[in-house]
Amino acid sequence: MAVYKRTYHRYEGRLTPEWSRFLVLTRYSWEEMNRIRFLNMFLLGTMIWPLVCAVTIYLRYNLSALELIGINASDLIAIDSKFFLTYLGVQCMFAFFLNSFIGPGLVSPDLANNALPLYLSRPFSRTEYVLGRMSIILILLSLMTWIPGLLLFLLQGYLEGWAWFTGNLRLAFALLAGSLIWIALLGLMSLAVSAWVKWKPIAGGLLFGIFFVAAGFGEAINAVLRTKWGHLINVSHLVGTVWLSLFEEPMRRGSGAVFFRVFPGEEIPVWMCWLALFGMCLFCLWLLGKKIRGVEIVR
Amino acid sequence: MSAATNKPIIELEDLVVQIGNRVILKKLNGSLSGRSIGLLGPNGAGKSTLLNTLLGFHRPASGTARIFGFDIRTHAKQVRSLLGYMPENDSFIANMSGIRFVRLMAELAGLPREEATERAHEAFFYVGLGEVRYRNIGTYSLGMKQMTKLAQALVHGPRLLLLDEPTNGLDPPARRRMLRLIQEIRDRGEVHILISSHLLRDVEECCDEVLILKDGNIAASCNLEEERRSNRHFLELETKGAGDDFVYRLQELGCQAAWAGNSRVKLVLPKRVGVREIYQVASECGVQIRRLNHKRDSLEDIFLKAMEAVIPAPPEKAEVTHGRI
Numbered sequence: 001m002a003v004y005k006r007t008y009h010r011y012e013g014r015l016t017p018e019w020s021r022f023l024v025l026t027r028y029s030w031e032e033m034n035r036i037r038f039l040n041m042f043l044l045g046t047m048i049w050p051l052v053c054a055v056t057i058y059l060r061y062n063l064s065a066l067e068l069i070g071i072n073a074s075d076l077i078a079i080d081s082k083f084f085l086t087y088l089g090v091q092c093m094f095a096f097f098l099n100s101f102i103g104p105g106l107v108s109p110d111l112a113n114n115a116l117p118l119y120l121s122r123p124f125s126r127t128e129y130v131l132g133r134m135s136i137i138l139i140l141l142s143l144m145t146w147i148p149g150l151l152l153f154l155l156q157g158y159l160e161g162w163a164w165f166t167g168n169l170r171l172a173f174a175l176l177a178g179s180l181i182w183i184a185l186l187g188l189m190s191l192a193v194s195a196w197v198k199w200k201p202i203a204g205g206l207l208f209g210i211f212f213v214a215a216g217f218g219e220a221i222n223a224v225l226r227t228k229w230g231h232l233i234n235v236s237h238l239v240g241t242v243w244l245s246l247f248e249e250p251m252r253r254g255s256g257a258v259f260f261r262v263f264p265g266e267e268i269p270v271w272m273c274w275l276a277l278f279g280m281c282l283f284c285l286w287l288l289g290k291k292i293r294g295v296e297i298v299r
Numbered sequence: 300m301s302a303a304t305n306k307p308i309i310e311l312e313d314l315v316v317q318i319g320n321r322v323i324l325k326k327l328n329g330s331l332s333g334r335s336i337g338l339l340g341p342n343g344a345g346k347s348t349l350l351n352t353l354l355g356f357h358r359p360a361s362g363t364a365r366i367f368g369f370d371i372r373t374h375a376k377q378v379r380s381l382l383g384y385m386p387e388n389d390s391f392i393a394n395m396s397g398i399r400f401v402r403l404m405a406e407l408a409g410l411p412r413e414e415a416t417e418r419a420h421e422a423f424f425y426v427g428l429g430e431v432r433y434r435n436i437g438t439y440s441l442g443m444k445q446m447t448k449l450a451q452a453l454v455h456g457p458r459l460l461l462l463d464e465p466t467n468g469l470d471p472p473a474r475r476r477m478l479r480l481i482q483e484i485r486d487r488g489e490v491h492i493l494i495s496s497h498l499l500r501d502v503e504e505c506c507d508e509v510l511i512l513k514d515g516n517i518a519a520s521c522n523l524e525e526e527r528r529s530n531r532h533f534l535e536l537e538t539k540g541a542g543d544d545f546v547y548r549l550q551e552l553g554c555q556a557a558w559a560g561n562s563r564v565k566l567v568l569p570k571r572v573g574v575r576e577i578y579q580v581a582s583e584c585g586v587q588i589r590r591l592n593h594k595r596d597s598l599e600d601i602f603l604k605a606m607e608a609v610i611p612a613p614p615e616k617a618e619v620t621h622g623r624i
Contacts, residue, residue: 011456
């Protein structure tokens, strides 16, 4: 029967598993983002650095190629924890920019258009909503950070041999854990900002503010009070400290990568950094819980 | 409570809902089983709060409600899988075509992708928006947006449809279309409908049972279908010279009669008694019948009476007030 001739009838067919329904939101967000050409170009652009790293690893083990281009193998940088830490720093910086572009537009349109009652009047919980929205960040940022990172690790393990691979598994774990901490923090922060600031450009600006203005403010506290505890509000410092501990990288002058550098004498205890990051994530969840509701409660 | 033989659709059991320090719903008790139920009340009566509570947006402070036997406190997901909700205000997702929006809603309700697409197309044709389904929702008129909200509420085939002010902001032709659709859905008998509205005519046209709220209490509850059926035996007389003897003679005929000492006498006639006998009694008692009206209380009368005084909910489940003279 032609679709326009049909009348209302109840649906009696099979249903999708409940656990998988949050992925519907992820798929729709992915389809929406695929239409934005700039985003696709940016995502492709972020693959350049992993490619450079892959070529560096490859060249180290290909003496004939090195001879051909006239480079001494000892001139190339060592493939060690510093190499992977630098890789992670660059990619996570790109991840931050991408997140600032997509994150603010994930929740705010639903709030501005009063769409939440429609989502939540279905067998679909607030947690699933947040998970669905956050998954798109998780997927995109994973594609930029730990997935190519682990591929680089596998390439290095393949070329260097089994002994190196088993002896450096902590690097793979550090790549994975370091990326996930950053992704979780970025995702929760951007969703929380998006939920509270309905105007997308302002929300994007606020995200930058949280990272850069707070870092500057932290530095000001340190300078005025002659302390180092101002770094507790400097997210990149906290993440940088955690990464250094994960990669077991010794403290040098300006250890870490890009804007995650930690300087000697300014370290704060690693457990405190973990606690601060955990507290930030909890605060973001609390902010989300206040806004992601079927109805806005005006007391 | 309507037909006692029907299974209840919604049961309220000492339901108290508190928002902040304000108690919005005050120990509601009742059982609704109509095919189409109207939720009436002035602004601030608690209609939307009741709907939102049934949807699980507000947690009851005490008591509970059950929909098709599922407790809203303990089986929120099961309850919501049986519901289709059309909110009062503009609710949609920006930058999305109508069909994509309705398909998304179907998929979130658990329909697989292909079925969701098919049902979304069906729902759009059903509400009369088949031709515009690929347009962005932002470009729709208010009437189209209302119809789209109805389509998304229907798309997954719910058992109970919650419509919050469905005719809000519609022009007369659009309003007629919406009411016709609701009546059609009701008459197909596959889905129950709960309509929250402050428009008595809409409720009167679409509903067979009414729950009236005032200040968070149930002010009245009545079965309009039974009211309509009993209209045939209801008479309101405008008289001159009516007295105790006239009323007594009518009661002797088997009529239920109510007389407040003025010129109006209200009667419920037994089946065997016709209007002719009433005129005969009036003639014998020397009473002039100046007007004779067959119409019983309209929904407006019921509503106005309910607004005059709140009937406190009895400890047992609330009884409907139909059958009053």
